Amino acid sequence: MPQAASEKSKRASRPSANRFFQTTLQQYRDLTNETLLADIPTGGPPYLYDLVSSYPLRAGKGLRSALCLATCAALGGDIRKALNTAVAIELLHNGFLIHDDVQDESENRRGAPTLHREHGVPIAVNVGNATNLLALQRLMENRRLLGNQVSWRVMRETERMMATSLAGQALELGWIRDNVCALTDKDYLQMCLRKTSWYSFIYPMRVGALIATGRDLGASDFCSLGWYVGAAFQIQDDLLNLSGDYGTYGKEIGGDLLEGKRTLILIHLLKHCTAKERRRLIAFLALPRNQRTNDGVAWIFDRIQHYGSIEHVRRIARQLVGAALLEGVTAFRDVPDSSDKRFILEMILYVAERDR
């Protein structure tokens, strides 16, 4: 793909910044993941806690927990106090992925079969619930670590994040179910805010800050920053799903089109194609998933290239990164420079450059 090549050369142009980001990310990821795996119960019947470790053992990015720890540290907090919450964040993320894979009928996750493909939907739904329960237990453990007040605030942030994520998920599933095709870029970005940005960026930063300062946050703290960076992250995910490398990306390429996902790319295509193409596209999206063919996907991919939808969406992602950077620099202006502050600002650049 020409796009992938141009991304690669861009990444190569600032190798040391990228190396710093990746090294720090890996340190935080290892710390969180080791604690997460060590805390999974070992008893109980088969097909429960033994499978909770399944996705965490396939190296994920660990971005969300790292962001929580880095925000806590950048604001002068003790990351040992945030580690428990960072583990909860990764557990919630993995529980979400297990259910999301069932919902999307995804085939692969992190380079291996999805949990429901390996063990069936019934067990996958149960393991997803068990993963969420372990997260709740970790958050309850905060009471001992952080005291009544702060642990309660973290719990309330968690509840708000869950409500927001479920609404985002419902919005996206509703679009697919009702074959909604009259969508604008704004609709997509609103959906991103709820489905991706809140749980992946806003929530980790907010709870990291809460644990560092112990003070109640403003209702909108970190929200613009998290929204923009989350939207850029989601767009990059949509792009990788179309043109990434399976070995690196770990999910089936083109899966979003088979699933009928309303990506910004698809919204651009729907807006710019001919009336006849639009009818064909809408008819494809109206089919049940198992009747959508690879030929249909190939035709859509051809039209996407024809109408320059990928370049258009890449431009929007770059604008979002710029907006996020402005928010990030502003939010952390009064915070002393540190490697954690640098990590957070580098993270903003990373989301639209990543290849997995």
Place this chain on the structure above:
Amino acid sequence: MPQAASEKSKRASRPSANRFFQTTLQQYRDLTNETLLADIPTGGPPYLYDLVSSYPLRAGKGLRSALCLATCAALGGDIRKALNTAVAIELLHNGFLIHDDVQDESENRRGAPTLHREHGVPIAVNVGNATNLLALQRLMENRRLLGNQVSWRVMRETERMMATSLAGQALELGWIRDNVCALTDKDYLQMCLRKTSWYSFIYPMRVGALIATGRDLGASDFCSLGWYVGAAFQIQDDLLNLSGDYGTYGKEIGGDLLEGKRTLILIHLLKHCTAKERRRLIAFLALPRNQRTNDGVAWIFDRIQHYGSIEHVRRIARQLVGAALLEGVTAFRDVPDSSDKRFILEMILYVAERDR
């Protein structure tokens, strides 16, 4: 069915006790259900909170929340303080049913299509999660109603109940997945303790008592009582699934056999049939669900009748009711007589007599 007829005549033999129980149950159910429905958010995208009310609007039994309220009242507590928790109990039950129906591929619930049959698995999984979130929100609301200490204890009871239920569910799903056939009555009763008894009986009584007294409970309070009554309840459910009336029971008859559920009835049959029949039965259970035929189910049903498995299991249910009654009378011996105490003791008799 001769069994159904004999059950009916037994119920008719103590009509006023049964009328008292049903009237009280209905009062508690209406109180809880009205509060539950009034508290469901009205905003948000479609296919989320609009569907959370779907199962609660189909009149359920309301047994679990009524048990919580009655236990609270019988022990001198104010049921207005327990109502919020009673609502959470019903929400958790409904969230569990939504996911359970997906897991079992059930077709009907409370006399209408299951949620995933109406709206697809993706939306059903999401609505199940949203229902659980609303329950968590109710439990967090307890902090204002019951104070820090008691609300925290209720939360810990909830976490313990969830862990137990997920383990019970995993145990049952694992038996189906691995086609485990060498099971004893004891295995079944252990599974019941975790899957049914804890969340349906032990947990509601424990939190009702907690809210009434504010005191920490002993680790095993209400556990034997709840176990026995829950096992009798589950056995009656298994029996209704085989020989109930769809219009009253509300689920498809014979569904457990199609799903490969390890009921006490099936365990009895596996133990008493000939080696040849056992091989045929095990081969049937080894099939994927969609390859299990109605002819196969009819053959198993014939063998169940031939070997008297239903009568055997009905006898065990009666023994369990006796044991539960002894535990109930003992547990509430020092509690002053009241209509709520009477309701709880009547409930023990009801579970093995119910037709829905």
